[in-house]
Amino acid sequence: MIVLGIETSCDETAAAVVNDRREILSNLVLSQIKEHAAFGGVVPEIAARAHLDHLDTLIKAAMSDAGVKFAQIDGVAATCGPGLIGGVMVGMMAGKAIAAAAGKPFIAVNHLEAHALTPRLSDNIEFPYLLLLISGGHTQILAAEDVGVYKLWGTTQDDALGECFDKSAKLMGLPYPGGPELEKMAAQCADPGAAHERFPLPQPMKGRQGCDFSFSGLKTAVRAHVERFPNPAPKADIAALARSFQDTAAEIVSDRCEGAVKKFLSAYKTAAPTLVAAGGVAANKALRAALQDLCGRHGMSFIAPPGALCSDNGAMIAWTGIEKLSRGLNDELDVKARPRWPLDPESQKNRKTA
Amino acid sequence: MRIDTHRESDTENAARALAGRLRAGDILLLSGDLGAGKTVFARALIRVMTGDDNMDVPSPTFTLLQTYDAPEGTLWHFDLYRIKSPEEIYELGWEEAITDGIVIVEWPEKMGSLAPRDAVRIEFRTSPEAGRILTVTIPEKLKDRFSS
Numbered sequence: 001m002i003v004l005g006i007e008t009s010c011d012e013t014a015a016a017v018v019n020d021r022r023e024i025l026s027n028l029v030l031s032q033i034k035e036h037a038a039f040g041g042v043v044p045e046i047a048a049r050a051h052l053d054h055l056d057t058l059i060k061a062a063m064s065d066a067g068v069k070f071a072q073i074d075g076v077a078a079t080c081g082p083g084l085i086g087g088v089m090v091g092m093m094a095g096k097a098i099a100a101a102a103g104k105p106f107i108a109v110n111h112l113e114a115h116a117l118t119p120r121l122s123d124n125i126e127f128p129y130l131l132l133l134i135s136g137g138h139t140q141i142l143a144a145e146d147v148g149v150y151k152l153w154g155t156t157q158d159d160a161l162g163e164c165f166d167k168s169a170k171l172m173g174l175p176y177p178g179g180p181e182l183e184k185m186a187a188q189c190a191d192p193g194a195a196h197e198r199f200p201l202p203q204p205m206k207g208r209q210g211c212d213f214s215f216s217g218l219k220t221a222v223r224a225h226v227e228r229f230p231n232p233a234p235k236a237d238i239a240a241l242a243r244s245f246q247d248t249a250a251e252i253v254s255d256r257c258e259g260a261v262k263k264f265l266s267a268y269k270t271a272a273p274t275l276v277a278a279g280g281v282a283a284n285k286a287l288r289a290a291l292q293d294l295c296g297r298h299g300m301s302f303i304a305p306p307g308a309l310c311s312d313n314g315a316m317i318a319w320t321g322i323e324k325l326s327r328g329l330n331d332e333l334d335v336k337a338r339p340r341w342p343l344d345p346e347s348q349k350n351r352k353t354a
Numbered sequence: 355m356r357i358d359t360h361r362e363s364d365t366e367n368a369a370r371a372l373a374g375r376l377r378a379g380d381i382l383l384l385s386g387d388l389g390a391g392k393t394v395f396a397r398a399l400i401r402v403m404t405g406d407d408n409m410d411v412p413s414p415t416f417t418l419l420q421t422y423d424a425p426e427g428t429l430w431h432f433d434l435y436r437i438k439s440p441e442e443i444y445e446l447g448w449e450e451a452i453t454d455g456i457v458i459v460e461w462p463e464k465m466g467s468l469a470p471r472d473a474v475r476i477e478f479r480t481s482p483e484a485g486r487i488l489t490v491t492i493p494e495k496l497k498d499r500f501s502s
Contacts, residue, residue, distance in 0.1 A: 010416075049445070084418060086445045137416030158393060159413045167388050167415075216393065216413070223389040224484065 001074045005318025008051040008091030009083030009111045015059045016314030017066035025066035027315040051090040070102040077321025080108040081338030088337045105330035107321040112343045114316040119276040121319040122305040130264045135279030136162035141211045141260045147323045152344035154211025162281045164215035168222045189243035199225050199244040211260045250290035261298050274301040280311045360485040365391050369398035378427035378454050383462035386478030391486045392460045428455045434464035
């Protein structure tokens with residue numbers, strides 16, 4: 001089974017071709033192929049127009065890289081939500097048009113479900129598993145029971161973790177996107193053991209019941225430290241603050257996940273219990289180390305899919321298409337875009353845009 | 355009007371006081387640096403207006419926009435931090451929002467000259483004592499409703 005996947009719900013325009021033997025035949029993300037002449041070095045922007053301008057060329061390139069023709073694929077999958085309606089419509093309509101023209105099934109994909117299913121593409125793991133989704137826009141802990149069946153156990157009450165990294169980095173005067181820059185700066189801290197004592201930061205929610213997160217207080221505390229820096233700020237101070245921030249973030253995530261780990265181990269009796277970290281922030285090494293340590297203490301395996309599959313991409317959409325199509329869960333062509341589309345409808349009452 | 359707040363609950367009280375006066379068609383522009391309290395204010399306002407104290411109100415920085423249903427109309431919570439040109443607001447449904455919604459905008463500076471004039475403006479600054487100073491500016495045509 002071969003499926004074409006299309007992603008346009010956020011900043012990225014992406015297309016990929018994947019088969020049911022977990023082979024990624026092509027995986028193109030517009031922002032990562034700036035040097036590609038056909039795309040003219042475009043910087044991604046939020047505008048639906050940007051998706052519209054490049055999607056056709058990108059799909060053609062993905063099909064050609066994979067060496068398949070539309071007649072050879074078994075279905076077309078496109079993100080139909082959640083996200084900005086303009087962007088979602090562009091990818092969804094392109095996907096439906098191709099499906100109709102080629103006479104293939106169309107699969108409407110939930111962007112968050114695609115992140116959630118990525119470890120089954122990258123590491124071939126079985127349900128159920130515990131998933132920590134940490135990105136610029138999302139901070140969620142979910143129990144993944146099956147395709148389409150997720151239990152949301154925790155989410156952020158304010159900022160997403162990636163947003164907190166980016167904004168804290170900005171307050172420290174580091175370039176955007178700040179997460180990787182902050183990690184580099186933290187690595188330059190000369191005395192890591194003393195960083196937190198010099199620049200103490202709060203751990204909102206730590207030790208509280210449940211698995212919810214809160215990060216805006218952390219950002220405000222970073223701001224207070226930065227305001228007390230001499231001008232210009234000594235690099236050693238910035239490095240120490242970055243280190244303290246990163247250590248604190250890792251402790252918070254580990255603390256909040258510990259509740260979920262215990263809950264998972266008591267709720268599901270599986271032979272190989274696994275925690276998966278997905279999303280762009282999962283690339284941070286300090287966070288990975290903290291989660292690895294947490295899993296070690298509880299006899300759980302820890303998996304973080306490779307970076308290219310953690311950030312937004314088309315391969316995860318194509319893979320979700322395969323998972324759904326192989327269960328007969330394809331959609332009619334009149335399926336609608338869903339700007340809000342919670343993975344666990346029971347737990348998110350009124351929020352409209354996930 | 356100047357409001358001095360010392361803790362998060364003061365900012366929330368200020369938001370509650372304003373919430374009762376907002377009607378469909380109103381626009382609220384929240385300015386101030388990172389961590390100045392804009393989202394805390396917006397969250398309290400949205401919880402009062404939706405009548406749900408536990409409403410999940412995530413930061414819209416990444417999604418750019420979150421909407422909520424309230425008895426007074428749909429609440430449109432924009433965060434323009436990430437947009438690059440003012441015209442991008444039209445792709446976010448701006449015209450629909452201002453027709454009959456109640457619109458809350460963080461980072462209105464990003465709208466440039468497209469920022470509406472008849473809007474309630476609130477500026478957030480941090481005070482030296484770790485509190486916040488909110489400066490509220492009410493446009494002439496809304497003075498009756500907001501100053502009583």
